[in-house]
Amino acid sequence: MRPTEPVGIVTAGMWLPEGRSRASDAVAAGRLRKRDAAALGHESVPDAEEVAPPDAAVLAARGVLDAAGLEADRLDVLAHAWMYYQGHDLWSPAHYVARSLDALRALPVGIQQVCNGGAAAMGLVMAWLASSDPAPSARSRLGLVTTGDRFAAPGFDRWAGDYGVAYGDAGTAVLLRRPAADGDVLLLRSVATVADPLLEEMHRGTDPFSPVARGHRDQVDMRATKRAYLRTHGTLPFTSSNRRAIRTVVAQALADGGMDGRDPRLTHVVLPRFGAKTLAESWIPVLAEQVGRAQLLDLGRETGHLGAGDAVAGLADLVARGLPAPGSSALVFSAGAGFTWSCLLVESPAR
CATH class of the missing domain: 3.40.47.10 (Thiolase/Chalcone synthase)
Structure with missing residues (x-):
């Protein structure tokens, strides 16, 4: 878009x-x-x-x-x-x-x-x-x-x-x-988003619907629902969908901005604020194939995942660091349960 x-x-x-x-x-x-x-x-x-x-x-x-x-x-x-x-x-x-x-x-x-x-x-x-x-x-x-x-x-x-x-x-x-x-x-040049509703079960598991919040457990336990999903479906549906979604939102965001992954104007990529192992295994290898020249920024070491705030926090950190340089662009990522993946393409205007 x-x-x-x-x-x-x-x-x-x-x-x-x-x-x-x-x-x-x-x-x-x-x-x-x-x-x-x-x-x-x-x-x-x-x-x-x-x-x-x-x-x-x-x-x-x-x-x-x-x-x-x-x-x-x-x-x-x-x-x-x-x-x-x-x-x-x-x-x-x-x-x-x-x-x-x-x-x-x-x-x-x-x-x-x-x-x-x-x-x-x-x-x-x-x-x-x-x-x-x-x-x-x-x-x-x-x-x-x-x-x-x-x-x-x-x-x-x-x-x-x-x-x-x-x-x-x-x-x-x-x-x-x-x-x-x-x-x-x-400048906000484009926002690309894709979803895979087949994965909603990862945060529902096999629990029946409850009439009240935390009706099944005293604490929110996403590990329990994911274990239930994996027992039935294994890891392949999610890993395949995650790779496909990342590739899709990158290609779409760049195309909507009149660019591709080889464009020298694309200088930075802001990763979602996930754990280091998750990024290393599920995100960085996929992005390296598409935007290898751009610098990948892991800005979440001091914050962890900020719930709904990862994408906006990524923009805030770019602004605080004066990135990207005038005339250059950056991609900012977000992903969440459902599952949904988004990628923002932003440009620093030439002064």
């Missing part, structure tokens, strides 16, 4: 708490094996402790709006994405984020596409902005994407609730503008 004209990324940012959860503590408590900790490759991940996930999103959004010098009442649409519990049972966290920011003109939309939520929100807001065709004299239209997740005990074990992934707490935000304007740090 590509806009008819580039959508500007005014800026992007991330809020990380000061608290840290350490892998060594999880090992000492018997919740995580040493070899699994080594495979993850994270010494620690951010722990938000008492900060609620929507408040983490608000903190990230305020930083982005302040950096852009814009008031929240200029926003036309606000999409908030999340993976895990937001703090209330039946409630709209997107409207809370809008209210907390005083973004009272904006249309708040909640995006619940698990770990791919931030990338899905980017695509939807990009499409929403592109579908509005203001007159030449009208002001630009602004969209804000936020994510917020906190993987708190007792319902979630950030170190042992899943295979190959450790979960960190964060809020992220990115401000989009159409038409793009001078001063926008990046």
Whole structure:
């Protein structure tokens, strides 16, 4: 999916708490094996402790709006994405984020596409902005994407609730503008997304439907549902689909931007924030075949997987590092249960 004209990324940012959860503590408590900790490759991940996930999103959004010098009442649409519990049972966290920011003109939309939520929100807001065709004299239209997740005990074990992934707490935000304007740090050229619903069973397993949250177990246990899936189907359906999906979103994102993997303008690739072994076995070999000249950036060693926030966090890190160089481009990845894979193509405008 590509806009008819580039959508500007005014800026992007991330809020990380000061608290840290350490892998060594999880090992000492018997919740995580040493070899699994080594495979993850994270010494620690951010722990938000008492900060609620929507408040983490608000903190990230305020930083982005302040950096852009814009008031929240200029926003036309606000999409908030999340993976895990937001703090209330039946409630709209997107409207809370809008209210907390005083973004009272904006249309708040909640995006619940698990770990791919931030990338899905980017695509939807990009499409929403592109579908509005203001007159030449009208002001630009602004969209804000936020994510917020906190993987708190007792319902979630950030170190042992899943295979190959450790979960960190964060809020992220990115401000989009159409038409793009001078001063926008990046241009969003395309968003490519593919899904394989045949894999939804990996996060359902053989459990019957429950009338309440965590009705089967006291903690979220993605390992249990994945073991049940693997007993029935083995590893081949997922590994084949994962390779195929990565190749597809790379090719589609680049083609929509008028590029291919050999284009010298493609200089950086931002990996999803998964464990080191997962990236080394399932992502890096596939990407090396397609974008071998570009530098692969593993920016998640200090954060772990940020739930719905990986894609937006990747943009925030690019902005903070001044990457890519003017005139160059980068790919930013996200993937999540369902399964869904997304790839954003962004360009640093020539100054």
